[in-house]
Amino acid sequence: MPPAARIATFDNDGTLWAEQPIYFQFAFALDRVKALASGHPEWQTRQPFKGVLEGDMKAVTATGERGMLALIAATHVGNTTDEFAQAVSSWMASARHPRTNRPYTAMVYKPMLELLAYLRANGFKTFIVSGGGVEFMRGWAEQVYGIPPEQVIGSRARMKYELRSGVPVLRRLAEVDHIDDKAGKPVGIQQVIGRRPIAAFGNSDGDFEMLEWVTSGPGPRLGAIVHHTDAAREWAYDRGSSIGRLERGLDEAAARRWVVVDMKHDWKQIYPDEAKQ
Amino acid sequence: MPPAARIATFDNDGTLWAEQPIYFQFAFALDRVKALASGHPEWQTRQPFKGVLEGDMKAVTATGERGMLALIAATHVGNTTDEFAQAVSSWMASARHPRTNRPYTAMVYKPMLELLAYLRANGFKTFIVSGGGVEFMRGWAEQVYGIPPEQVIGSRARMKYELRSGVPVLRRLAEVDHIDDKAGKPVGIQQVIGRRPIAAFGNSDGDFEMLEWVTSGPGPRLGAIVHHTDAAREWAYDRGSSIGRLERGLDEAAARRWVVVDMKHDWKQIYPDEAKQ
Numbered sequence: 152m153p154p155a156a157r158i159a160t161f162d163n164d165g166t167l168w169a170e171q172p173i174y175f176q177f178a179f180a181l182d183r184v185k186a187l188a189s190g191h192p193e194w195q196t197r198q199p200f201k202g203v204l205e206g207d208m209k210a211v212t213a214t215g216e217r218g219m220l221a222l223i224a225a226t227h228v229g230n231t232t233d234e235f236a237q238a239v240s241s242w243m244a245s246a247r248h249p250r251t252n253r254p255y256t257a258m259v260y261k262p263m264l265e266l267l268a269y270l271r272a273n274g275f276k277t278f279i280v281s282g283g284g285v286e287f288m289r290g291w292a293e294q295v296y297g298i299p300p301e302q303v304i305g306s307r308a309r310m311k312y313e314l315r316s317g318v319p320v321l322r323r324l325a326e327v328d329h330i331d332d333k334a335g336k337p338v339g340i341q342q343v344i345g346r347r348p349i350a351a352f353g354n355s356d357g358d359f360e361m362l363e364w365v366t367s368g369p370g371p372r373l374g375a376i377v378h379h380t381d382a383a384r385e386w387a388y389d390r391g392s393s394i395g396r397l398e399r400g401l402d403e404a405a406a407r408r409w410v411v412v413d414m415k416h417d418w419k420q421i422y423p424d425e426a427k428q
Numbered sequence: 429m430p431p432a433a434r435i436a437t438f439d440n441d442g443t444l445w446a447e448q449p450i451y452f453q454f455a456f457a458l459d460r461v462k463a464l465a466s467g468h469p470e471w472q473t474r475q476p477f478k479g480v481l482e483g484d485m486k487a488v489t490a491t492g493e494r495g496m497l498a499l500i501a502a503t504h505v506g507n508t509t510d511e512f513a514q515a516v517s518s519w520m521a522s523a524r525h526p527r528t529n530r531p532y533t534a535m536v537y538k539p540m541l542e543l544l545a546y547l548r549a550n551g552f553k554t555f556i557v558s559g560g561g562v563e564f565m566r567g568w569a570e571q572v573y574g575i576p577p578e579q580v581i582g583s584r585a586r587m588k589y590e591l592r593s594g595v596p597v598l599r600r601l602a603e604v605d606h607i608d609d610k611a612g613k614p615v616g617i618q619q620v621i622g623r624r625p626i627a628a629f630g631n632s633d634g635d636f637e638m639l640e641w642v643t644s645g646p647g648p649r650l651g652a653i654v655h656h657t658d659a660a661r662e663w664a665y666d667r668g669s670s671i672g673r674l675e676r677g678l679d680e681a682a683a684r685r686w687v688v689v690d691m692k693h694d695w696k697q698i699y700p701d702e703a704k705q
Binding site: 310318 | 562622
């Protein structure tokens with residue numbers, strides 16, 4: 152393939168790093184509710200905030216999708232891009248995963264880091280194409296994955312350029328600009344990259360359309376799915392999982408000639424700082 | 429500056445190539461009305477299409493902004509990204525500028541090509557940030573400017589991913605997704621690049637906010653304006669021009685320490701295929 156065509160896209164949650172027991176960005180939102188609570192006395196009595204502050208996750212979950220959106224809105228927007236980047240950076244430096252006690256940025260998959268490096272050594276540009284928030288990922292993706300901010304595609308809030316006491320800022324609005332999931336992934340790819348990648352890597356049905364779009368182009372193509380099969384070293388889930396559900400991808404992988412990676416059998420080591428098993 | 433910070437953004441119309449007597453993308457729209465007219469008998473009697481088909485530009489102009497949007501909608505959307513790219517490519521191969529009879533891609537500015545090459549030789553990533561349509565530019569920007577599709581930012585129609593007889597396509601909808609002009613330029617930069625460039629180049633007040641955003645960051649910054657002062661070799665226009673109006677930029681350039689490039693006096697040669705004057 153000519154060098155200009157060597158573009159590979161990677162889902163993030165469950166593909167480059169873990170996504171259990173909750174999406175790491177959601178863990179950030181929960182911690183941020185606690186950090187911001189002193190300025191919001193009304194949260195003491197209002198769900199889902201009350202549940203977050205009291206550690207009552209059942210009450211949080213009971214608020215459903217509407218509650219999740221309220222948490223994201225309260226913790227992700229209204230600030231400027233610089234302020235939000237700072238909040239993510241502080242959190243990432245101190246937060247620890249509840250099961251492994253590792254920093255979240257140490258919950259990345261070593262075989263995927265090797266794949267990213269291998270592709271780049273062969274002239275590929277590597278992009279993240281994630282349902283997660285683009286500004287949540289950009290602050291650490293370069294250090295952790297070697298992927299610079301301009302190669303990170305994700306969901307976006309609308310932004311507004313404005314002057315604050317004469318100083319220009321980009322303010323993050325409480326309006327969705329782009330949801331980079333499912334059929335939104337090929338759209339996000341076209342918006343930012345402007346040509347069809349030749350390789351794509353995902354782990355859930357949220358990646359189905361990206362894999363379909365990438366592997367249905369002309370010439371050699373590669374589509375691959377990371378299948379979470381290792382309950383001991385990581386997690387095992389696919390059909391019926393509320394996070395990272397994988398059904399259609401498994402059903403159609405063989406017919407579409409997508410590679411299914413079996414984490415338990417195919418990966419000697421999962422996390423970079425772990426002894427080989 | 430560290431290599432990762434070396435990002436430079438360039439407006440396109442009037443900064444990298446000419447924009448007179450009409451935006452070249454508008455010339456494409458006019459030619460495309462003629463090319464598509466046989467499938468649209470109603471255009472024979474409806475403005476602004478009637479005016480385009482009869483060469484009556486006064487009638488076209490009389491329809492105002494509403495008419496311009498009707499022309500763009502009729503010629504730019506409803507197709508797939510692949511179909512549109514093909515239409516642009518065919519047009520670019522055969523269309524000629526009305527004054528110089530050059531291909532439009534030969535109406536680029538040699539000193540700006542040299543600047544792009546100089547910055548890249550010094551580790552910069554160069555991006556286009558244009559009010560023009562991103563899909564209009566991507567097909568030829570790499571060959572003409574050395575700028576790949578993923579480094580082109582522009583105005584966008586919304587897109588929808590769908591299957592046509594089982595084959596996935598991205599259909600361009602008749603809805604605006606992003607207008608990459610004025611305060612939309614810093615927003616487009618953040619959406620795609622995700623960090624603030626350290627150098628920006630423009631020519632009109634449509635570039636004002638981009639120049640302001642780029643040059644108000646910390647550390648060394650460069651903002652520059654191409655001032656069209658050469659009525660003999662190119663065009664001379666600024667204040668009050670309907671295309672490429674430049675007023676606030678001229679008024680504030682000195683106070684903001686933006687470089688104003690005087691085309692007539694500073695550029696020995698304008699187009700690449702022209703003898704030095």
